[in-house]
Amino acid sequence: MIYHYDRLWPNHPFVFHIPYQEVGGTDTKRIKYFPSPPDIKGTVLHLLAEIDDEEWIYWCVDDKYPIQLPTDKVASLISHAMRSPHIDGLLFCRCRATLSSPWFTLHPHKTKNLFGDVYLERKTWSQIWIHQILRAKVLRHLFKHLPDHIPSAKAMDDLKDEVPKLPEHRLFVTEKNYAVFGESTRKGDITQNCYESIVEAGIELPEWFQQPTGEYVTLGKL
Template sequence: MKAIVLTFDRHRAITQHMILQYERLWPDHPFCFRIPYQNLGGVNSDQLEYIKTPGETPEDIPAAVLQLLADLPDEEWVYWCSDDKYPIRLEIERIGELMTYALETADISGLLFCRTRVTLDQPVLTLYPKERLTPGGDVLLERRSWYQIWIHQFLRVKVLRYFFTKMPPHPPSAKAMDELKNEIVKPDDFRLFVTKENFAVFGESTQRGHITQNCFDSIKRSGIELPEWFRRSNGQYVTMGELPRWHRSWTKWTRRLLPLPRRKRN
C-alpha cells in the first residue's frame, strides 16, 4: 500500500523520524512511503519511493499531493500521513483487522483509527449518530464533512484527489488550509469513518514551523541528526489520542511479569 507523505525537503529529518516510528511500532507494516522532494532525493526501495514535486512553500502543497497521486487509480487505498504527526503507540493487531475490513468494504472511502479532540469532544457536530459494527466487533462512526482529515488514516485515492483539486491552488499557509477545507463540499458517497474506540496515540512534530519538545526528544533518542533550524524546540508537549483504560492496565500488569534487566558490575 502506498503511504502518501505530506512533507518537503526542509522537514527531511522529521519525515525520517515518522517513518522510523512506524518501523519500530509496526515492524511488518504494509506501507511503501511516497516522499515528495524538491532537491533532496533519496534511494528508492520496497518501503521508500521518492518523487520530485513542487512543495517548498505552502502554496505548492495541493500540486505536490496531486502529483504523488497522479499514477494511482481513484479506488485504490492509500495511507495518508503528514509528517507533522508521528505515531507514539499503535494497537497494530486491531488496526490491521480494521484495515482489512475497510479494504474489503465497497461503501467505505476512509477509515481513521485515532478518535481524539473534536470527534471525541463534539460528536454531535462531527459525527453521524448511526453506528456500524465490523465483523471483529469494532464500532465505526461516520464523520461529517472533512473533520480530522489531517490525521494519519486509510483513504481511497479519490478522496485525496478530490480534496486537493477543490483546495484553492495557492493557499497562503498550511494552517489556512484547515480553514479552507470547510468550504469544500464533501460528496455523499465519500463515506469517512472513525473508530468509536481509540487505537493510536500520535505526537505532533511541529507547530508553526517549530519542532515540539516531544518530537525533539524522540528524534534525539533515535539518533537522527537534526538540522540547525530544528536544534531548539518550542518547549511544548503535544500529543493526541489516549488508549483505553484496559490497555493501560494490561501494559502495567505485563510489565510486572517481565524480568528486570541485570545491572552490569563494574
C-alpha cells in the first residue's frame, strides 16, 4: 500500500503509522512503527490515544491500495475539507453503496466547495473502510463502541452498523469519483490484482500469499 502511495503521489503529505506486535521496522520521515495490541480494536484505539479529537488523520487500512489517484485534485479536496469546520470526514472514492444506494447511505441535500465540487453527506458508516480523511473523534467513537471480541475483519462490516453514527459527526463523499483502489484479499486469500501488483513491484510474496484467487476486486472508476 505505502509503495503505491509513494509511486502515485511522490510528494504526498502522509506519515504512515504502522502497528506491530513482534516485528517492527526502522522509522523514517514517512513511516513510524508502533508496538500495539494484537486485536484490531485495541490497535486502532492505541494508535489514536495521543491524537486530539479534532485532529485530522488519513485513514488507510492496508487491505486496500491505490491504483489511480488524480493527486492534484485529491490534494485540493483534502486541503479544503481540513479547513472546513463543518466537515468531519471526506471520502473521494464514490463507489458501491454510496453510488448504488444513495437513498439509504446519503442525505438528499448537496453542498459545494469554493471550486464547485459537489459533496454529499453520508448518513451511515458505508465505505468507512476505504481510504479517506477523518477527524480522530469519528474513528475513536466507532472503535470504542465495537465489541472487544471481533472474530474476523469481515465481521466488522456488520458490526459497524450496530454502532450509531453520531449526527454531529458529519461525513461527506464527493459526488464525482476521484480514486480507484484495489482490494488486497478476499476471505484471507490474495486477490489476483494484488498478486500481480506485488509481482510487478518486485516485492517478495509472503509464503501464505503464493496462490491468488483469480478475482480482480477494485473500487471506483475514473
